[in-house]
Amino acid sequence: MLPSCGEQAFDTFCASLRDRSRQSWLANLLSGRPPQGGMSKTHKRALKTNVSKLEVDLDVARCVQYLWQEDVITDYNKECILSQPTTRAKSKELLHLLPTRGEQAFTVFCNYLRKHQDWLVKLLEENVHSIMGAEKKGFKETAVKRFLADKK
Numbered sequence: 001m002l003p004s005c006g007e008q009a010f011d012t013f014c015a016s017l018r019d020r021s022r023q024s025w026l027a028n029l030l031s032g033r034p035p036q037g038g039m040s041k042t043h044k045r046a047l048k049t050n051v052s053k054l055e056v057d058l059d060v061a062r063c064v065q066y067l068w069q070e071d072v073i074t075d076y077n078k079e080c081i082l083s084q085p086t087t088r089a090k091s092k093e094l095l096h097l098l099p100t101r102g103e104q105a106f107t108v109f110c111n112y113l114r115k116h117q118d119w120l121v122k123l124l125e126e127n128v129h130s131i132m133g134a135e136k137k138g139f140k141e142t143a144v145k146r147f148l149a150d151k152k
Contacts, residue, residue, distance in 0.1 A: 008075070015076030019097075039099040043106040046127040047095060050120075055091040057120060064094060066112040072105045073097065 038044075047054070064081050067073045073081075077097055084090040098105050113121035 011074065012076055015074040018074070019076060019080070039101070039103055039106050042128055042131050043103070044099045045131050046124050047098065047106075049127050050123050051095055053123060054095060054120060055088050057117065058091050058094075059117060060087060060090040060094055062116060063109070063112050064090075066116075067094075067105075067108060070108045070111075072101050072108045077101075 039047075061082065064073065064078055068075070068078045081090050081093045081097070084093050098109060110121050110124060113124070
């Protein structure tokens with residue numbers, strides 16, 4: 001019966017597969033989309049580290065509209081976010097969803113922030129750089145320790 005319900009019914013069905021039943025692979029197959037991976041650990045950590053600032057300062061309605069227009073979130077995602085009772089709850093819902101929307105989600109989110117709330121993107125970018133620096137430092141230290149251990 002789904003085909004007689006129109007294109008929006010199919011989109012809603014696919015969104016439900018992705019969001020409620022965690023069957024993204026099936027939704028992607030049915031809709032002809034390439035499989036979406038999750039967001040990188042670095043980007044997830046940057047969002048998590050700045051979540052309290054983002055929850056308070058993010059213009060969530062405008063951001064959701066931008067992410068929807070850029071096909072980062074679905075109609076269903078948009079409805080779920082905007083149906084939350086408070087601005088902070090809307091922000092929490094968006095920030096909870098964003099890491100599941102693929103690696104491009106972070107880039108598009110930062111593009112929105114760069115255009116409309118540049119002080120927030122600076123926080124994220126600084127955090128990404130510090131995380132990457134710490135990871136490189138940790139990798140180098142581990143490599144040196146292994147090298148020295150091999151010499152003994």
